[in-house]
Amino acid sequence: MKSDKEKIDKKTSAEAAMKVKPVFEREYDTLNKKLADKVAIVTGGDSGIGRAICIAFAREGARVGIVYIDDDADAKETKKLVEEKGSEALLINADISIEKNCRKVIRQVIDKWKQLDILVNNAAFQFPADIEKIEEKNLLKTFRTNIFSQLFLVQAALPHLKEGSSIINTTSSTAYTGNPFLLDYSSSKGAIVSFTRSLSGMLNSKKIRVNAVAPGPIWTPLIASTFPDETLDTFGKDTPMQRAGQPAEVAPAYVFLASDDASYITGQVLHVNGGTIVNG
Incomplete structure (x- = not known):
C-alpha cells in the first residue's frame, strides 16, 4: 500500500493533473526564416566572424547594416554575399570608437529601414605586446574600439529597440583564460562580460535580451x-579539439541568440572555443 506522500508525489508529477500546463511546443513556421523581417546591425561586419554573422543572418531573412572601418573591398564582398542570400545590406564606414559616429550608424539604419x-x-x-611595450595610444584604441563603442551604440540604439529585440556582444575566451601577450585586449573583453551582465539586468523590464558570445581561437x-x-x-592547436575554429562555426551562436529560440536566455555568454571548459 502506497503512503500518502507517494500518492501526492505521483499526483503532482503527472502533467495531466496540472492546472497550468507547461508549454512543450511553440508555433513553428516552416515557411518563414528565423529572422524574417528583422533588421540587424553588425559591427566589424566586413570580414572574419562579422562577415560570417552577416551571411548567417541574411540566410535567416534579416536585413543587415554592415559596419566597418576603411576596408572597402572586404565590406563590398560581404554585401555581395548577403545579397546573394536574397537579403538587403547597407554598408556603413565608421570609426565607432567615437561616440558621434555611433549615433550616425544607428541613424543611417533607421533612415533606410x-x-x-x-x-x-x-x-x-588587438595589439599583442608585453606589458612594458603597451603604448597609451594602443591601449586607448583597444578599449575605445572593443568596449566604449558597445556602450555608445547601445545608447544610440535603445530608443529604436522594442520588446523582443536582442543585443549580442562579442567577448572572447581570453576574458576567462587570460592571454599573456594580449593583456589589454583580454582586459577589454572581460569588461564586455561585465557590461553584458549589467546591461541585461537593466533592460529586463523592457524585455530586450542581452547576451554575449566568447569565441576561442578562430x-x-x-x-x-x-x-x-x-x-x-600552431594557432588553436592547444584546444581540446586541437584546431582553430572557422567563422562559420561561430555565426550560428549569434543566430540562436538573436532568434526567438533564445527567448528565455539573457545575461549569458555562449562559449564557442573548441572544447575548453571555462567557468561563467
Missing part, C-alpha cells in the same frame, strides 16, 4: 595580421 531589432557589437582591435584576418608568423601554424 525604419526599424532596428538586433544589435551585434562585434568590432575589435581563424580570421585579425589573427593573421596581428600574430607573429611563426605562431600561425
Whole structure:
C-alpha cells in the first residue's frame, strides 16, 4: 500500500493533473526564416566572424547594416554575399570608437529601414605586446574600439529597440583564460562580460535580451595580421579539439541568440572555443 506522500508525489508529477500546463511546443513556421523581417546591425561586419554573422543572418531573412572601418573591398564582398542570400545590406564606414559616429550608424539604419531589432557589437582591435611595450595610444584604441563603442551604440540604439529585440556582444575566451601577450585586449573583453551582465539586468523590464558570445581561437584576418608568423601554424592547436575554429562555426551562436529560440536566455555568454571548459 502506497503512503500518502507517494500518492501526492505521483499526483503532482503527472502533467495531466496540472492546472497550468507547461508549454512543450511553440508555433513553428516552416515557411518563414528565423529572422524574417528583422533588421540587424553588425559591427566589424566586413570580414572574419562579422562577415560570417552577416551571411548567417541574411540566410535567416534579416536585413543587415554592415559596419566597418576603411576596408572597402572586404565590406563590398560581404554585401555581395548577403545579397546573394536574397537579403538587403547597407554598408556603413565608421570609426565607432567615437561616440558621434555611433549615433550616425544607428541613424543611417533607421533612415533606410525604419526599424532596428538586433544589435551585434562585434568590432575589435588587438595589439599583442608585453606589458612594458603597451603604448597609451594602443591601449586607448583597444578599449575605445572593443568596449566604449558597445556602450555608445547601445545608447544610440535603445530608443529604436522594442520588446523582443536582442543585443549580442562579442567577448572572447581570453576574458576567462587570460592571454599573456594580449593583456589589454583580454582586459577589454572581460569588461564586455561585465557590461553584458549589467546591461541585461537593466533592460529586463523592457524585455530586450542581452547576451554575449566568447569565441576561442578562430581563424580570421585579425589573427593573421596581428600574430607573429611563426605562431600561425600552431594557432588553436592547444584546444581540446586541437584546431582553430572557422567563422562559420561561430555565426550560428549569434543566430540562436538573436532568434526567438533564445527567448528565455539573457545575461549569458555562449562559449564557442573548441572544447575548453571555462567557468561563467
